[in-house]
Amino acid sequence: MNKLLSLGFWNALAGWILRNRISVISLVILATIFFASQWKYMRFSYTEANLLPDDHFINVQYRNFLDKFGDEGNLIVIATTDQEIFTPQKFKHWVQLTDTLQTFDEVEYSIGLPNLKILEKNAEEKRFEIVNAFDLSQKNNAKALQEYQQLLFEELPFYQGIAFSKKNYTIQTAVYIKKEIVNEKERKNFVLNNLRPLMNEFQKETGIEVKVSGMPYIRTLNSQNIVDEIQWFVLAALGVTSLIFFFFFRSFRATLIAMxxxxxxVMWAFGTLGALGYEITVLTAIIPPLIIVIGIPNCVFLINKYQQEIKKHGNQAKSLQRVITKIGNATLMTNLTTASGFATFIFTQSELLSEFGIVASLNIVAIFLLSLLIIPVIYSYMPPPKEKHLKHLGNRWIESFVNWMVTTVKQRRVSIYIVSVTVLAVSIIGIYNIKISGSLLEDMPKKADFFKDIQFFEEEFEGIMPLEFMINTQRKNGVTKLTNLKKIEQLALQIEEIPELSSPLSVVDLAKYAKQTYYNSNPKYFDLPTRQETNFIMPYIKSLDELQEGTGTFVDSTGQYARLTTFMKDVGTEEMERIEAKLKPEIEKIFPPEQFEVIMTGKALIFQKGTRYLVKNLILSLGLAILLIALFMAWMFRSFRMIVISLVPNLLPLLMTAGMMGFLGIPIKPSTILVFSIAFGISVDDTIHFLAKYRQELKENHWKIKRSVYLSLRETAVSMFYTSIVLFFGFSVFMISSFGGTVALGGLVSATLLFAMLANLLLLPSLLLSLERSIANKNTLKEPQMKLITSDQDLKEEQEKNEN
Structure with missing residues (x-):
């Protein structure tokens, strides 16, 4: 590492780059062509983010459930509250819609008004027969339709929550797509190219307003929103950063080179995703604009240094060589610390975050290499900047800003400490108010039509996200025992008492319906049969497979496992944990663990468990980032006190952001978890620049602490301000997203970096001045392992050392 940071290495690298300009550009072009060729391997995620490790027991339980009953997320629901649906004209349209849906290859089957099945008692043969609830030949008969409406709402409680809701007399058609395409591209094609156009055309032609939802539908539209937003993120990031860049440099040429x-x-970032075979998710989608935001500060440092050198001596070749030599090793270190902040996600054992960490950290290093190679080479073919391009180096407003900083540190250090301690105290209060959210729906675009449909189904059917219970009776055909059916009914009653959950559906409902049918379909007999009634009814139950096919599989093929399905409203992690805490003792009471095994599962639950898992790993990830930076500081400055001082101005902004989240009601969730490691990895760059300059000034000014601090502040304040403003507005771009989590991520990182800039420009120098006696002497602040080459004196010293 020391060799990598030595003057000899950087001088040699600068010489090689400038002597082999054509080769350098050729390498960049070939690499870009390669990464562009990998774009064809990019694919978008068609599944929900699984935040848990594959071998986590929650995932193991879920796979066990899928083995018994298949994928539970293959239901799309279509509903209407149109009160005229039972009139001949509109009923005819609804029948045509159902028939059309059945023609699609992706649809397994559907259940709704036109094809609803009911049981009829055949007393002579002592069997139940499955017949159509309505004779479609009577679809033009208004009276028959009114009778069908009465039958549905008053005599078929079995279909409550499946085919209708009594709240607003909502009619629902359930469409089950084939399980093998639930997590495949075919699902997306069906929803976007077939279902949505069909629904739009149906509403336009018939005037019947329909609502569409269900997890396959929600997931598809949500994924499509991610795809649509990527291009806007990239364009917005380019637009904002280029405007700011031009405002600072007042040069079209410099702005174009940076862009x-x-x-x-960005092309390399997309290519990396394709080359590694990673899916584009809500997280990996933000990497390309992230590279823009992080890459621009590299361009700021390199171009600013080039213009400073040109202004100093006017020699272009010498300027370009010094840009690479002086700025190269400094920006390498800052990019490595930024990359390390992202790389900590690799160790979270979450596939989603691990992939994000790998791609982000690799491309942060890549954008550093691109900046170092492209900018000097392109400038070498151009004439030196004119005087008008260098005017920004002496902007009065920048000088006024720097003077204010220096004056504040000189005269108001106590005020800085009072404000810092006050902010810390308030932030800690806010941290205690932070909540955890594991909602699948919370980050989805609230203004989208499909989100409004979600709210409709939550209101009418008490939820849209399936929550599954799998009951293992530990014996073959154990589910059909009356005692076990009663236990399942007891569990169902407990679930019904929870307002966030819908009335569950299970084999108990089928048994109740069988009893109702036995008593001539009288709805007052919709209840579990007694033991004596079971003996009478059992001969009638020979084949109810067709009815069960239309409502979901209640029992596995062995009769040992029962499935109970309820639908959950959009609740957070804490609410879900409260529900679990309430149900768990009841489940153990109803189903003694020594005789039964009951598991609660489902994709929504897995997502919430994953959020809690990530929160725990956040501490590990952030702690690891802090440790890596601390070790880097220790290697860099070889002083424990300097490690502490360097961490304080970077940890305080994180605490401020966490406190702000508590006060503003922004919960901890997968998207906002990223804020802390990202912001810490980026903000520490300013600390490195300032302390490196401070270490250099101390040596040049014979350990005069105050002079060294003020000179360092004046030297680094401008570049720190420039890069912080670019980063602030660059991350603010994410706030244009329709996804709540991405908006929160952009706003929080922007705020954190702004806090960090102020902390590094005010608090850090104040600490150095206040603790000058204990840190600033040759014994406690030893010769650093890392030699940041930032001045002509550094170059001279290194050359003399090499000559000797």
Whole structure:
């Protein structure tokens, strides 16, 4: 590492780059062509993010459930509250819609008004027969339709929550798509190219307003929103950063060079996703604009240094060589610390975050290399900047800003400490108010039509996300025992008492319906049969497979496992944990663990468990990032006190952000979990720049602490301000997203980086001045392992050392 950071290495690298300009550009072009060729392997995620490790017991239980009953997320529901649906004209349209849906290859079957099945008692043969609830030949008969409406709402409680809701007399058609395409591209094609156009055309032609939802439908539209937003993120990031860049440098040429560099970086980022075979998710989708935001500060440092050198001596070749030599090793270190902040996600054991960490950290290093190679080479073919391009180096408002910083540190250090301690205390209060959210729906675009449909189904059917219970009776055909049916009914009653959950559906409902049918379909007999009644009814139950097919599989093929399905409203992790805490003792009471095994599962539950898992790993991830930076500081400065001082101005902004989340009601969730490691990895770059300059000034000024601090502040404040403003507005781009989590991520990271800039420009120098006696001497602040080459004096010293 020391060799990598030595003057000899960087001088040699600068010489190689400038002597082999054509080769360098050729390498960049070939690499870009390669990454562009990998775009064809990019694919978008068609499943929910599984935040838990594959071998986690929650995932094991879920796979066990799928083995017994198949995928539970293959239901799409279509509903209407149109009160005229039972009139001949509109009923005819509804029948045509159902028939059309059945023609699609992706649809397994559907259940709704036109094809609803009911049981009829055949007393002579002592069997139940499954017949159509309505004779479609009577679809033009208004009276027959009114009778069908009465039958449905008053005599078929079995279909409550399946085919209708009594709240607003809502009619629902359940469409089950084939399980083998639930997590495949075919699902997306069906929803976007077939279902949505069909629904739009149906509403336009018939005037019947329909609502559509269900997990396959929600997932498809949500994924499509991610796809649509990527291009806007990239364009917005390029637009915002280029405007800010031009505002600072007042040069179209410099702005164009910077934009070319980051655009190539974006191409590499997409190519990396394709080459590694990673899916584009709500997290990996933000990597390309992230590369733009992080890459622009590299361009700022390199171009700013080039213009400073040109202004100093006017020699272009010498300027370009010094840009690579002086800025190269400094930006390498800052990019490595930023990359390490992202790399900590690799160790979370979550596939989603691990992939995000790998791609982000690799491309942060890549954008550094691109900046170092492209900018000096392109400038070498151009004439030196004119005087008008260098005017920004002496902007009065920048000088006024720097003077204010220096004056504040000189005269108001106590005020800085009072404000810092006050902010810390308030932040800690806010942290205690932070909540955890594991909602699948919370981050989805609230203004989208499909989200409004979700709210409709939550209101009418008490939920849209399936929550599954699998009951293992530990013996073959154990489910059909009356005692076990009664236990399942007891569990169902407990679930019904929870307002966030819908009335569950299970084999008990089928048994109740069988009893109702035995008593001539009288709805008052919709109840579990007694033991004596079971003996009478059992001969009638010979084949109810067709009815069960239309409502879901209640029992596995062995009769040992029963399935109980309820639908959950959009609740957070804490609410779900409260529900679990309430149900668990009841389940153990109803189903003694020594005789039964009952598991609660489902994709929504897995997502919430994953959120809790990630929160625990957040501490590990952030702690690891802090440890890595601390070790880097220790290697860099070889002083424990300097490690502490360097961490304080970077940890305080994180605490401020966490407190702000508590006060603003922004919960901890997978998207906002990223904020802390990202912000810490980026903000520490300013600390490195300042302390490196401070270490250099101490040596040059014979350990005069105050002079060294003020000179360091004046030297680094401008570049820190420039890069912080670019990062602030760059991350603010994410706030244009329709996804709540992405908006929160952009706003929180922007705020954190702004806090970090102020902390590094005010608090850090104040600490150095206040603790000058204990840290700033040759014994406690030893010669650093890392030699940041930032001045002509550094170059001279290194050359003399090499000559000796």
């Amino acid at each position: 070319v560099t980051v655009v190539i970086g």
